[in-house]
Each structure stands twice: as structure tokens, then as C-alpha cells.
Amino acid sequence: MSLFRKKSLSVLLATAADSEKGLKRTLGAVNLVALGIGAIIGAGLFVRTAAAAGQAAGPAVTISFIVAAVGCAFAGLCYAEFASMIPIAGSAYAYSYVTMGEMIAWIIGWALIMEYALGAATVSIAWSEYLNKLLGGRIPYEWCHSPFESFTDSAGTKFQGILNAPALVILLLLTLLLIKGTQESAMVNAIIVFIKVAIVLLFIALGWQFINPANHTPYLIPEGTPAVLDSAGKEIVNYTGVFKHGWGGVLGGAAIVFFAFIGFDAVSTAAQEAKNPKRDMPIGILGSLVVCTILYILFGHVLTGVAHWQDFVDPEKGREASVAYAITTYMTGYGWLATAVTIAILAGFSSVILVMLMGQSRIFYTMSNDGLIPKAFGVLHPKFKTPYKANWILFVFVGLFAAFVPGHVAGDLTSFGTLFAFVLVSIGVWIMRVKNPEIPRSFKTPLVPLVPILGAVICLGMIAAIDPTTLKVAMVWMALGLVxxxxxxxxNSKLNEPGHTPGEILPKAKDFN
Structure with missing residues (x-):
């Protein structure tokens, strides 16, 4: 049996078209754009903006957002072509199955667990932290931290974590919502997206009148800017590197804010639940990217105008507390807005978890239908037509991680899984254009092969920039996947069953007439 035997596209499309046995098609273009915004805008907007400004780009972080958006757009265009042509729930996994074969599809499916499952766990831990911050630290330490974490206060009293209960609660609530139905989940996501986007727009509108033009001059960090030291004389940031000042700093800032865009690919996992995927999937994927890019640029312009970019060099200002610091320090009379921003971050985390859990369950559903993982992952609820067993299994897996493992352990594993998927989707579009140019495409990626090549190269460069320890852990995970x-x-692959030919070639144009 060939390791690169392909799944027939005609079989894949027939499965997607079976509305009686498959997932319910309930999502329109607006729902899909909202899903994309829900997955993209998390805490990244509030955290990465200040970090990029303080460490590399200065006020030109707005240009960094444009550069990062262009990099994401290359992959987004490739996703849009595949999602409109192959409206199946498996996203990059399904696309790889019909273009590069079963083993490559399995590898990307296994890698996507790092993006969605581990990502959901990590974000739920952060959700717990922000909830406790909003409540003024009223949640006892032992019930909002893992047993591997401890804390000693100024009086010498030591607190030991037991489990992260708030993280479990939000995962349970969102799992129940996903089991209830995709349309209901999309509706709640739309409400959450409205809340967080409204607060972002409120900060932009109110903050605009507090912009100090002097904070935007010079717009690029000048060469020769001295290093910043902390109170103990330890260096915090050095601006001598090529990617730490000037136009090089803009590129360095782009690398930092790039990960604030991750999430739009999750829209493609809902392709099998879109009412008109050929038209709506490109709108959902590219539309959410455009909306978020505009918001990011305006947000970055206001934030670096209200506060000087050097204010964000200090970790206490330039990371989690950046926006709240700018509001309380420079926007007199708007202290309440800092609390609203915390609510927006909580809302952002909630929608990110929701879309990640949804995306992972749909990938499990598709892999189960292909026989690559147990049948339980593909069982649909008799009433709600959602993969409820996959949702429960995912809740147990993600919940154990969120409750008992510190959030920093996942590190950049989520980013590795995402970027790896981007690379294979970009390559897959090129392969299908060469081998099957006759297949109807309602949306076409422009400038093939230039756009796919640029998408793959940029994402490979981002993978190379991930720290070596994370890459080693990722390789161990991938090796386990091969086992x-x-x-x-x-x-157990369905391609072993009678009627399937190993190495089956994609169907010709007549199969789509």
C-alpha cells in the first residue's frame, strides 16, 4: 500500500453533499466572517501591539500589521480556493488528503491538534487568569492554578495550586454550546464578537482625541537608540540588531504581531456547515482577515499615539497591562475603559476557545470518517447533528491539560501547528493547479505559483524562528503521530476497503458536471 495514496475528490464531495447523514448546513457569509473575527481577535491585539512597538517597530507597528497581514493573505488566498472547491470539514487535513496523499494528510491532521486542542487549553488558562483579575483576585489561588504551580506571598505563606477550575468551567460551557448546535454556537460567537469589537472601536474613538502627535515622531525607531535597562541595571531591550530599528524593525515587529492574525484558517473547518460554501467560504476567510487588519492598524495608531512607544518596553506596561496602562495614565476620566478592555479580552478568549474547539471536533469528525481514528469521533448527535462524542472526548483531553498543566508549557506549539498547515495548504493549491487544472473553481488564488510559493516560504521562515526547545517538543509529538x-x-483506513484503489487519482472534470 502506498503511503501517498489519495482520496478521491468525487467521494469527498459526495460525503459533503449528503445532508441527511452529514453536518447541517446552517452558516451564511456573515456567520463565517464572525467566526473568523472570533478566532483572530483574542488577547493578541492587546498584548502583541505594545510588545511589537516597544521591542522593534515603535509607532510603525501599524506598518508591521500591514506586512503581517500580507503574509497571512498569501495563505488565506490558498485556503479560500480549497474551501470553496472542497467544502469539507477537515480543512488542511482534507486538502492534503486529495493532493499529497494519506500519510501527509495524517501528519497535518496530527499537527492541527497542536493548533486547536492545545491552543484551546492554553487560552482557557489565560481566560481563568483574566477572570480572576476582573474579580479582583477573589478566586483562591489553589483553585485557579495547576498542582505544578505555587506562590509565596510577602508574609511567607505558601500557596499550592490544586486545579484550574475556571478554565474547566469555560471549556464545559462552550462544549455544551457546541453540542447543542453550530447555528447556536455561531449566534453566541457573533454576540461575543460584537462585544469585543465594540470595545476595540470605543478605545479607538475615545483614544483618538488623546493622541499626541509628538509620540509618532520619529515614526521608525532611530538607529543608535540606546538599550533600555531595568532598575537593577539589567538590559531589557537592545536596539542594535537589524530587526530592532528602522525598516528592519518594521519587519521584526511583523514577526511579533503575525501570531495575532492566527485563527482565520479555522473558518475552513466549517465549510461543511456553510449554506453556500463556493461563495461564502472565500468571503468568510478573506473578509475576517480584512476586518481584523483594519482594526489592528487603527488600534496600533491610537495606542502608540496615546502613550509613547518607549512606555511599552517595561514588561509591566508593554505586555498584559499595556492598554490599561495607556488609558489610566494618559486618558483622564476614562478609567472605566480599562475595565471594559479586560472584559473585551475575556470575550476575545471565549470566542477563540469556541472556534478552536469547533475546528478540532470537525477535523476529528472527518478523520474518523476516513477510518484514521476511532469511529466514536465521527458519531453525530441524533437531534443536533453535531459530533457530540468528539466534543466530549475533546473536552476531557483539553480539560485535563487546562486543569492540571501550567499554560506556558504549550509555548509556541500552537503556532507550529498553524504554520505547518499554512505551508502544506499553499503547496497543495499549486499541486492541484498543475495536476487538475480542469476542476471548476468558484474562487481562484491569483498569481499561482507566486502566491503559494510566497505563502510557504514566509511560513517556513516563521517556523524556523520558533525557539529550538519548542521545535524539539513538536518533533517528538510528530514522531508519536507516525507511531x-x-x-x-x-x-483501518477506509481506502483499504473494496472499491477504493490505492493511489487513486483525482476525478476528471466530467465528475463535476
Whole structure:
């Protein structure tokens, strides 16, 4: 049996078209754009903006957002072509199955667990932290931290974590919502998106009158800017590197804010639940990218205008507390807005978790239908037509991680899984254009192969920039995935059944008439 045997696109489309047995098609273009915004705008907007300004780009962080958006757009265009042509729930996994074969599809499916499942766990831990901050620290330490974390206060009293209860609660609530139905989940997501976007717009509108033009001069960090030291004389940031000042700093800032865009690919996992995927999927993927890019640029302009970019060099200002610091220090009379921003961050986290859990369950659903993971992951609820068993299994897996493991352990594993998917989707579009140019495409990626090549190269560069420890952990995870594939998945693949030919070629144009 070939390791690169392909799944027939005609079989894939027939599965997606079976509305009686498959997922319910309930989502329109507006729902899909909202899903994309829900996945993209998390805490990244509030945290990454100040970090990029203080460490590399200065006020030109607005240009950094444009550069990062262009990089994401290359992958987004490729996703849009695939999602409109192959409206199936598996996203990059399904696209790889029909273009590069089963083993590559399995590898990307396994990698996506790092993006969605571990991502949801990590974000739920951060959600717990911000909830406690909003409540003034009223949640006991032991019930909002893992057993591997401890804290000693100024009086010498030591507190030991037991489990992160708030993280479990938000995961349970969102899991129940996803089981209830995709349309209901999309409606709640739309409400959450409205709340957080409204607060972002409120900060932009109110903050605009407090912009000090002097804070935007010079717009780029000048060469020769001295290093910043803390009170103990330890260096915090050095601006001598090529990517730490000038136009090089703009690129360095782009690398920092790039990860604030991650999430739009989750829209493609809902393709099988879109009413008109050929038209709506490109709108959902590219529309959410455009909306978020505009918001990011305006937000960055106001933030670096209200407060000087050097204010954000200090970790206490330039990271989690950046926006609240700018509001309380420079926007007299608007202290309440700092609390609203915390609410917006909580809302952002909630929608990110929701979309990640939804995306992972849909990928599990598709992989189960292909026989690569147990059948339980593909069972639909008799009434709600959602993969409820996959949702419950995912809740147990993600919940155990969120309750008992510190959030920093996941590190950049989420980013690795995302970027790896971007690379393969970009390559896959080019392969399908060469091998099957006759297949109807309602949306076409422009300038092929230039756009796919640029998408793959940029994302490979981002992978190379991930710290070595994270890359080693990712490689161990991928090696474990290969063990699972050769011991279970390859033997149970539906391509082994009669009627499937190993190495089956994609269908010709007549199959789509």
C-alpha cells in the first residue's frame, strides 16, 4: 500500500453533499466572517501591539500589521480556493488528503491538534487568569492554578495550586454550546464578537482625541537608540540588531504581531456547515482577515499615539497591562475603559476557545470518517447533528491539560501547528493547479505559483524562528503521530476497503458536471 495514496475528490464531495447523514448546513457569509473575527481577535491585539512597538517597530507597528497581514493573505488566498472547491470539514487535513496523499494528510491532521486542542487549553488558562483579575483576585489561588504551580506571598505563606477550575468551567460551557448546535454556537460567537469589537472601536474613538502627535515622531525607531535597562541595571531591550530599528524593525515587529492574525484558517473547518460554501467560504476567510487588519492598524495608531512607544518596553506596561496602562495614565476620566478592555479580552478568549474547539471536533469528525481514528469521533448527535462524542472526548483531553498543566508549557506549539498547515495548504493549491487544472473553481488564488510559493516560504521562515526547545517538543509529538499512523490508522483506513484503489487519482472534470 502506498503511503501517498489519495482520496478521491468525487467521494469527498459526495460525503459533503449528503445532508441527511452529514453536518447541517446552517452558516451564511456573515456567520463565517464572525467566526473568523472570533478566532483572530483574542488577547493578541492587546498584548502583541505594545510588545511589537516597544521591542522593534515603535509607532510603525501599524506598518508591521500591514506586512503581517500580507503574509497571512498569501495563505488565506490558498485556503479560500480549497474551501470553496472542497467544502469539507477537515480543512488542511482534507486538502492534503486529495493532493499529497494519506500519510501527509495524517501528519497535518496530527499537527492541527497542536493548533486547536492545545491552543484551546492554553487560552482557557489565560481566560481563568483574566477572570480572576476582573474579580479582583477573589478566586483562591489553589483553585485557579495547576498542582505544578505555587506562590509565596510577602508574609511567607505558601500557596499550592490544586486545579484550574475556571478554565474547566469555560471549556464545559462552550462544549455544551457546541453540542447543542453550530447555528447556536455561531449566534453566541457573533454576540461575543460584537462585544469585543465594540470595545476595540470605543478605545479607538475615545483614544483618538488623546493622541499626541509628538509620540509618532520619529515614526521608525532611530538607529543608535540606546538599550533600555531595568532598575537593577539589567538590559531589557537592545536596539542594535537589524530587526530592532528602522525598516528592519518594521519587519521584526511583523514577526511579533503575525501570531495575532492566527485563527482565520479555522473558518475552513466549517465549510461543511456553510449554506453556500463556493461563495461564502472565500468571503468568510478573506473578509475576517480584512476586518481584523483594519482594526489592528487603527488600534496600533491610537495606542502608540496615546502613550509613547518607549512606555511599552517595561514588561509591566508593554505586555498584559499595556492598554490599561495607556488609558489610566494618559486618558483622564476614562478609567472605566480599562475595565471594559479586560472584559473585551475575556470575550476575545471565549470566542477563540469556541472556534478552536469547533475546528478540532470537525477535523476529528472527518478523520474518523476516513477510518484514521476511532469511529466514536465521527458519531453525530441524533437531534443536533453535531459530533457530540468528539466534543466530549475533546473536552476531557483539553480539560485535563487546562486543569492540571501550567499554560506556558504549550509555548509556541500552537503556532507550529498553524504554520505547518499554512505551508502544506499553499503547496497543495499549486499541486492541484498543475495536476487538475480542469476542476471548476468558484474562487481562484491569483498569481499561482507566486502566491503559494510566497505563502510557504514566509511560513517556513516563521517556523524556523520558533525557539529550538519548542521545535524539539513538536518533533517528538510528530514522531508519536507516525507511531499511531503505522500501528492503527494505516490498517483501518477506509481506502483499504473494496472499491477504493490505492493511489487513486483525482476525478476528471466530467465528475463535476
Amino acid at each position: 499511531v499512523y503505522f500501528t492503527y490508522s494505516r490498517k
